[in-house]
Amino acid sequence: MTSRLVTNIGELVTWEPDRPVRHDAAFVVEDGAVAWIGAPGDAPATDTVQDVGGAAVVPGFVDSHTHLVFAGDRSAEFEARMTGQPYAAGGIRTTVEATRAATDDQLAGTVARHLAEMRAQGTTTVEIKSGYGLTVHDEERSLAIARRSTPETTFLGAHVVPAGTDVAAYVDLVTGEMLRRCAPHARWIDVFCEDGAFGGDEARTVLTAGIAAGLLPRIHANQLGPGPGVQLAVELGAAAADHCTYLTASDVDALAGSGTVAGLLPGVEFSTRQPYPDARRLVDAGVTVSIATDCNPGSSYTSSMPFCLALAVRDMGLSPLEALRAATQGGATSLRRDEVGHLRIGATADHVVLDAPSYVHLAYRPGVPLVTSVG
Numbered sequence: 001m002t003s004r005l006v007t008n009i010g011e012l013v014t015w016e017p018d019r020p021v022r023h024d025a026a027f028v029v030e031d032g033a034v035a036w037i038g039a040p041g042d043a044p045a046t047d048t049v050q051d052v053g054g055a056a057v058v059p060g061f062v063d064s065h066t067h068l069v070f071a072g073d074r075s076a077e078f079e080a081r082m083t084g085q086p087y088a089a090g091g092i093r094t095t096v097e098a099t100r101a102a103t104d105d106q107l108a109g110t111v112a113r114h115l116a117e118m119r120a121q122g123t124t125t126v127e128i129k130s131g132y133g134l135t136v137h138d139e140e141r142s143l144a145i146a147r148r149s150t151p152e153t154t155f156l157g158a159h160v161v162p163a164g165t166d167v168a169a170y171v172d173l174v175t176g177e178m179l180r181r182c183a184p185h186a187r188w189i190d191v192f193c194e195d196g197a198f199g200g201d202e203a204r205t206v207l208t209a210g211i212a213a214g215l216l217p218r219i220h221a222n223q224l225g226p227g228p229g230v231q232l233a234v235e236l237g238a239a240a241a242d243h244c245t246y247l248t249a250s251d252v253d254a255l256a257g258s259g260t261v262a263g264l265l266p267g268v269e270f271s272t273r274q275p276y277p278d279a280r281r282l283v284d285a286g287v288t289v290s291i292a293t294d295c296n297p298g299s300s301y302t303s304s305m306p307f308c309l310a311l312a313v314r315d316m317g318l319s320p321l322e323a324l325r326a327a328t329q330g331g332a333t334s335l336r337r338d339e340v341g342h343l344r345i346g347a348t349a350d351h352v353v354l355d356a357p358s359y360v361h362l363a364y365r366p367g368v369p370l371v372t373s374v375g
């Protein structure tokens with residue numbers, strides 16, 4: 001057994017129920033888990049000591065929604081959009097063509113490069129979706145590559161209907177042979193429920209088939225307009241309904257009375273110039289919210305959780321503390337993980353030392369590299 005004391009912490013965010021933020025604190029890591037929390041002067045003897053010099057320490061970020069298995073570049077599409085053209089879901093097909101043409105090594109290299117970017121910015125748990133293959137072979141290899149890096153892999157064969165394919169025939173493929181081949185590499189099943197992608201009935205068919213194959217449901221819902229996605233998520237007991245940009249009052253009520261996390265992806269609204277979701281309304285209604293990057297080459301090509309957290313504070317009505325909770329514990333809840341996203345005793349000791357005296361700097365100093373170390 002090895003032990004390490006992390007001490008002289010100016011501000012420590014643990015998410016302990018009675019004391020979520022401590023000052024002048026220390027904690028002990030034993031075999032990778034938090035074993036003790038208290039004042040520096042009371043700390044037990046340990047094998048090693050890490051003195052952080054008064055810095056703030058927060059739980060590692062949990063990025064519960066990413067699309068890292070892709071190839072190609074869509075900067076020209078972004079530039080066009082920023083000069084006046086609206087975002088349409090069909091741009092996904094551009095990435096599909098590039099992804100199918102890429103080798104496994106190229107795709108794995110892209111995943112590794114983005115994961116390194118994420119870790120350097122404090123992310124310690126990442127979900128990765130397939131969805132740029134859209135053939136049995138390309139979806140399966142996308143998930144197999146993602147699985148090398150994280151247990152949180154999501155089968156998103158129902159991302160968009162491939163060009164020239166009938167919707168019903170494609171849903172049959174996704175829920176048939178594609179699901180059989182992909183399920184062994186995935187923990188989650190997902191569907192893009194949106195006009196231009198999959199409707200409510202099709203989304204239900206996809207998620208129900210995934211559940212029957214042993215996968216857990218989550219959904220892309222209510223991104224570009226009102227729709228049935230959120231209600232379907234609640235009805236099926238999905239862990240997450242992600243996007244939630246356009247919600248009716250009954251959608252909010254349904255989420256508030258459920259175990260479904262509302263996943264907020266502010267990088268998308270930033271990168272597509274869409275209205276931001278109203279996070280304040282969700283939190284005030286008692287909905288559990290998460291913040292994630294949705295890192296993908298089309299609608300949100302950022303790997304930075306601190307950037308998304310800052311957007312949630314500036315443009316979505318969350319306090320800095322609420323945004324930090326959504327980016328850590330909220331993400332963990334979205335992934336049904338109880339050992340990450342916090343630093344209570346027993347937690348996996350994923351923690352981020354900031355070059356700042358307070359977690360508030362994550363939103364107060366947007367775009368600034370504040371992560372000193374990730375442990």
Ligand SMILES: [Zn+2]
Pocket residue numbers: 065066067220294
């Ligand atoms: Zn997404």
